Amino acid sequence: MSILAIILAFFGGVFGAAIGAIPAIGLCGFFVLIGSSIMAAGGSADFLNNVAFGYFFGPHIAFTGAVAATAYLGSKDNSGFHGTDINKQPFASNDPMALLVGGIFAVIGYLSAYLITEVLGLKVDGGAIGIVIGSIITRLVFGGGEFMSQPEEGQPVFNMSTNDLVFGLLWSAAYSAIISYVTQLTGIPFFGFGFGAFLFFFTIFGANFPVGHHVGIISALAMVAFNNYFLAILFGVMAWFVFELVARFFNTNVKTHIDPPAYAIALFTFILNTFFIK
Numbered sequence: 001m002s003i004l005a006i007i008l009a010f011f012g013g014v015f016g017a018a019i020g021a022i023p024a025i026g027l028c029g030f031f032v033l034i035g036s037s038i039m040a041a042g043g044s045a046d047f048l049n050n051v052a053f054g055y056f057f058g059p060h061i062a063f064t065g066a067v068a069a070t071a072y073l074g075s076k077d078n079s080g081f082h083g084t085d086i087n088k089q090p091f092a093s094n095d096p097m098a099l100l101v102g103g104i105f106a107v108i109g110y111l112s113a114y115l116i117t118e119v120l121g122l123k124v125d126g127g128a129i130g131i132v133i134g135s136i137i138t139r140l141v142f143g144g145g146e147f148m149s150q151p152e153e154g155q156p157v158f159n160m161s162t163n164d165l166v167f168g169l170l171w172s173a174a175y176s177a178i179i180s181y182v183t184q185l186t187g188i189p190f191f192g193f194g195f196g197a198f199l200f201f202f203t204i205f206g207a208n209f210p211v212g213h214h215v216g217i218i219s220a221l222a223m224v225a226f227n228n229y230f231l232a233i234l235f236g237v238m239a240w241f242v243f244e245l246v247a248r249f250f251n252t253n254v255k256t257h258i259d260p261p262a263y264a265i266a267l268f269t270f271i272l273n274t275f276f277i278k
Contacts, residue, residue, distance in 0.1 A: 001111075001112035001114050001151040003042050004108070005055070006055075006061075006107055006110070006111075008055035009055055009061050009106050009107050009109075009110035010103040010104070010106060010170050011055070011056075011103065012054075012056045012057075012058070012061040012065065012106050012110075012129045013061055013062065013064065013065025013066075013068075013102040013103040013104070013105060013106020013107065013109075014065065014099045014100070014102050014103040015056055015062060015065075016048065016056075016061065016062030016063060016064070016065040016066040016069075016106060016107075017065045017066050017068075017069035017091075017098055017099050017101070017102025017103070018090065018091040018099060018102075019055070019062075019066070019087070019089060019091065019178055020066050020070070020086065020087070020088060020089035020090060021063050021067050021070060021086035021087075021257070022086055022087050022089070022200050022203065022204060023089070023200075023201075023204065024057070024059070024062040024063045024065075025059055025062075025063050025200050026198060026199075026200040026201040026204070027057050027062075027195060028052060028053070028057045028058065028059050028062065028063070028197055029193065029195070029196065029197025029198035029199070029200065029201075029213065030194070030197075030198050030201070031047075031048075031051055031052035031057050032048065032052040032053070032190050032191075032194030032197065032198075033191065033194035033195070033198060034047065035047040035049075035051065035052045035194075035238040036048065036186075036188045036190045036191045036194055039188050039190075040186045040187075040188050040191075045124070048190060052194075053090050053126075053127060054111075057067070058110075058127055058130075059090055059127040059128075059130070059131055059262070060106075060109040060110060060112070060113045060126060060128075060129070060130025060131055060134065061106040061109055061110055061130070062103055062106065062253040063104060063131060063259075064101035064106055064108070064116055064130060064131050064134035064135070064138075065101075065105050065106035065109070066086065066090065066102060066105075067086060067105075067131075067134070067135060067138060067256070067257050067259070068101050068102055068104070068105030068134065068138045068142075069090040069098040069099065069101050069102035069105075070083060070084070070085055070088065070090055070098075070256075070257065071083040071139075071141075071142035071143075071255070071257070072091050072097065072098055072101040072142055072255040073090055073095065073098050073199070073260075074142065074256070075142045075144075075255070076095075079092065079093055079095070081093065082255075083142060083143075083254075083256045084251070084254065084255070084256065084257045085188045086257050087203070087204070090102065091195065095131055098177050099213070105134050105137070105138060106134075108133070108134050108137060109130035109131060109133070109134040109258045110130060112127075112129060112132075112133035112134060113126035113127065113129055113130035113147050113152075114134075116128070116129045122270065122274075123172070123269070123270060123273035123274045124266050124269050124270040125217075125265050125266060125269040126265075127262075127265075128261075128262045128265035128266040129262075129266045131259050131262035132259075132262050132263055132266050135256070135257065135258045135259055135262070136258075138256050138257075139163070139254070139255075139256045139258060142255060142256050143171070143254065143255050143256050144255045146254060146255065147250075148249060148250060148254075149248065149249055149250055149251060149252035149253065149254060149262035150252060150253040150254060151252050151253065152253070157249055157252070158245070158248045158249065159248065160244065160248070168240055168241075168244065169237060169240075171210055171212075172212075172215045172236055172237045172239075172240035173233050173236070173237055174208075174237075175196075175210075175212050175215050175216060175219070175236065176215055176216075176219035176232060176233040176236025176237060176275055177219075177229065177232075177233055178219065179191065179192040179195065179215075179216045179219050179220050179223075179232075179236070179245070180219050180222075180223040180229055180232040180236075181229075182220075182232065183219075183220040183223040183224065183232075184223055184227070187224075189217065189220035189221050189223070189224050190217070190220070191217075192213070192216030192217045192218075192219060192220035192221075193213045193216055193217035193220075194213075194216075195213075195216055195225070196211070196212035196213030196214070196215065196216040196217075199212065199213075209229050211243070211260075211261055212248025213261055213265075214239045214242075214243055214260075214261035214262075214264040215236045215237075215239050215240050215243075217265060217269075218235050218236055218238075218239040218264065218265065218268045218269070218272070219232045219233060219235055219236030219239070220232070221235075221269065221272045221273075221277065222234070222235035222236070222272060224277060225272050225276040225277045226276070232254045235268060235272070238268070239264040239265070239268055240264075240269060242260075242263060242264040242268070243260040243261055243264045244265075246258065246260035246263045246264070247260040
């Protein structure tokens with residue numbers, strides 16, 4: 001880590017705050033697909049590591065900064081933003097403080113990832129853990145004193161119908177199977193993340209796709225670990241279920257965004273990398 005790295009992370013957060021959280025993660029997915037393709041063709045991982053997951057597109061930097069900038073704007077009565085409006089672009093506010101907040105929280109995300117993965121040596125995805133810690137601090141600062149979900153009176157925090165459960169199991173299993181096959185063919189697990197994150201671009205234009213980058217990367221890593229479709233699909237489905245748990249326990253009637261995919265990725269990359277992937 002260097003002063004230059006911190007400066008670049010800050011400007012990466014300003015960039016992320018300007019374009020918004022959804023475009024930021026979509027761009028990351030796009031460049032992950034490019035980097036994965038380079039690796040599949042026999043090239044190095046430099047583009048993947050230094051561009052797709054680097055200072056300007058890495059989710060722990062750009063996405064974390066955008067989420068914090070949105071939360072800051074949501075804390076202002078006259079901004080026209082709600083703190084969970086991650087589909088909106090803080091650039092539209094013309095508020096320089098929003099960009100500064102994005103830069104500061106991007107540095108927090110970067111330093112968190114560095115501390116956990118490099119200093120402590122935990123085998124967890126750095127991008128995911130940076131988002132996790134950044135989103136926790138964002139909620140503590142801009143969440144209005146509420147951390148957990150605030151369900152309507154008389155409603156349970158975890159409310160999932162049988163239809164929602166079956167639907168989620170089916171699509172997450174299907175996506176896991178497809179990504180597992182691609183991973184087995186190429187030997188590159190990052191396609192699973194890239195496909196899912198790139199789909200966010202379509203949501204900008206009104207498409208209603210499932211959020212799937214957490215399912216993709218976890219099923220892909222499980223395929224690398226076990227070379228077994230059943231286990232790969234099982235891990236992908238478990239990642240989907242953790243997503244649902246986090247979304248329901250932390251993102252109902254709140255003032256900031258806690259990112260459920262990041263929590264699923266952080267948990268299962270730690271498990272797979274620590275105990276199964278050598």
